[in-house]
Amino acid sequence: MVETLDIKVHKIGESKLENMDMNNIQFGKNYSDHMFIADYRDGEWSSFRIVPYGDLSLSPACTTLHYGQTIFEGLKAYKNVDGEVVVFRPDANARRMNVSAERMCIPELPEDIFLTGMRELIKLDHDWVPDQPNTSLYIRPFVFATDPFIGIRPADNFLFIIITSPVGAYYSEPVKVKVEEHYTRAVAGGTGYAKTAANYAAALYPAVQAQKDGYHQLIWTDGKDHKYIEESGTMNIMFVINDTLITAPIGDTILDGITRDSVITLAKDAGMNVEIRPISVEEVIGAIKKGELQEAFGCGTAATIAQIKSIGHDGIDYELPDTATRKYSNSFLQQLDDIKLGRVADPHNWIFKV
Ligand SMILES: *Cc1c(COP(=O)(O)O)cnc(C)c1O
Numbered sequence: 001m002v003e004t005l006d007i008k009v010h011k012i013g014e015s016k017l018e019n020m021d022m023n024n025i026q027f028g029k030n031y032s033d034h035m036f037i038a039d040y041r042d043g044e045w046s047s048f049r050i051v052p053y054g055d056l057s058l059s060p061a062c063t064t065l066h067y068g069q070t071i072f073e074g075l076k077a078y079k080n081v082d083g084e085v086v087v088f089r090p091d092a093n094a095r096r097m098n099v100s101a102e103r104m105c106i107p108e109l110p111e112d113i114f115l116t117g118m119r120e121l122i123k124l125d126h127d128w129v130p131d132q133p134n135t136s137l138y139i140r141p142f143v144f145a146t147d148p149f150i151g152i153r154p155a156d157n158f159l160f161i162i163i164t165s166p167v168g169a170y171y172s173e174p175v176k177v178k179v180e181e182h183y184t185r186a187v188a189g190g191t192g193y194a195k196t197a198a199n200y201a202a203a204l205y206p207a208v209q210a211q212k213d214g215y216h217q218l219i220w221t222d223g224k225d226h227k228y229i230e231e232s233g234t235m236n237i238m239f240v241i242n243d244t245l246i247t248a249p250i251g252d253t254i255l256d257g258i259t260r261d262s263v264i265t266l267a268k269d270a271g272m273n274v275e276i277r278p279i280s281v282e283e284v285i286g287a288i289k290k291g292e293l294q295e296a297f298g299c300g301t302a303a304t305i306a307q308i309k310s311i312g313h314d315g316i317d318y319e320l321p322d323t324a325t326r327k328y329s330n331s332f333l334q335q336l337d338d339i340k341l342g343r344v345a346d347p348h349n350w351i352f353k354v
Contacts, residue, residue: 005048005116007036009124012052022130025168032128032137032164036117040107040143040158048113050121053163059148063155068197070144071100074301075258077122077139077164077354079131080342085122085354087139088340090115092258097141099256100194105154106143113160114141115352121162122354134169174309174323175216175298177232179281180206184223185231186253192230193252200234207233215312217298221281222253228278235298235306236260240328241287243294244273259299263332265348272328281313288318295326305333 012033020030031053039047064070073093080086094114101108118139122129129137141162145155183206186192191199203218210218217233230248231237236257238247245267250256267274287293288311298306307323323330338344339351 005113005120007048007050007117007120009050009120010052011124015127017127020128020166022135022166023132025130025135025166027167028138028165030166032125032166034121034125035164036121036162038109038113038117038160040160041156043107045107045109045113045160048117050117050124056159058146061148061150063145063147063149064197066150067145067152068201069104069106069155070142070197071097071104071106072140072142072195072197073097074195075139075141076136076167076301077129078136078340079129080340080351082342083131084342085126085129085137086340086342087118087122087352087354089258089262089350090118090139090352092261093141096195096256096258097143100196101143103191103194104196106145106158109143109160117160118162119354121164125164126354128164128166130166130168132169136167138165138167140165172303172306174307176214176310176312176317177217177219177308178210178213178215178312179229180210180218180220181226181281182206183209183218184226185220187223188252190223190252193250193255195255203234213312219281219311227280227282229281229284230254232298232306232308235300235303237296237298237308238263238329239279239284239287239293240295240326241283242292244275245328246275246277246279248278249276257300259301259304259336262336262350263299263305266332266335267328269347270331284311285313285318288320294321295329296320297326297329304336305329 015033034050035053036050038045075093077087094111098108143160146157147155219232220230222228296308310317310319339346
């Protein structure tokens with residue numbers, strides 16, 4: 001890694017940390033003192049800088065505002081048991097951002113810029129990494145097109161920015177989900193595998209409809225026949241049926257989650273039977289009826305593991321086994337927490353020390 005990335009640092013006059021109640025953190029409301037910025041112009045990334053967090057000035061004709069040529073990532077920094085600041089698998093996020101970039105005609109961002117920019121930003125704002133149980137510093141890197149031009153074509157100018165936000169204990173209440181068989185999140189040949197704004201904007205309306213009916217989230221099914229299960233909300237989804245972990249394969253309609261990959265790795269390490277294959281709604285409902293479905297959960301950076309307590313399908317809400325009895329997912333969550341906090345060894349080199 002280039003430790004020598006030339007980053008100009010303009011520090012904030014007075015830290016905002018004193019105004020921040022670290023014992024009562026509200027998600028997404030507070031941002032740390034600084035942000036990292038790089039410009040893409042004349043065909044290259046330049047002007048690396050860390051500046052006080054603050055508003056941007058953009059042309060009203062800015063490409064992103066009209067056509068959504070933008071991508072993002074999401075990851076977390078933790079304070080481990082030795083008081084060190086660590087980040088979970090940021091190299092995987094840096095790689096994935098370039099997968100999204102290619103699909104959206106956004107120039108590749110060298111992984112060094114992502115990782116060194118992130119490291120220097122977090123070093124400077126390390127006091128913003130909370131240390132209460134289950135808290136972390138959420139890291140949001142993103143790239144967006146800034147051309148002041150309303151013609152439709154890939155832009156020539158972009159900004160890469162990293163902002164960070166302390167996040168509180170995530171009370172992941174088990175969720176009630178509904179199988180979505182009308183609206184579609186992603187189609188073959190589309191952008192479902194990219195972390196790009198349009199996917200999330202398009203998912204708002206169907207989610208709001210389901211919320212009116214008392215569900216927290218949707219289970220997205222394939223866009224062609226609505227037969228196969230793809231994701232849940234903005235998480236990957238997994239099932240345990242007859243002691244086998246089952247999850248859909250990554251493709252162009254499913255986002256390649258880093259939590260998903262980590263859970264699969266831990267399951268295989270433990271010698272668990274893992275099947276990565278299409279799983280149909282019919283199979284899941286059949287397994288519930290036969291009493292063979294032991295666990296169902298979403299996985300993603302926000303909650304790590306989000307337990308699913310019931311699944312709505314064809315007007316029936318199927319109750320799933322009590323979350324306290326779910327030995328596999330509870331163990332994955334515990335192991336991931338232990339690795340992040342340095343309570344156990346890190347056999348897969350997932351921890352990046354800031
Ligand atoms: C970010 C995201 C995930 C989870 O990815 P992680 O790397 O585990 O956080 C899953 N599905 C969608 C649609 C996402 O945007």
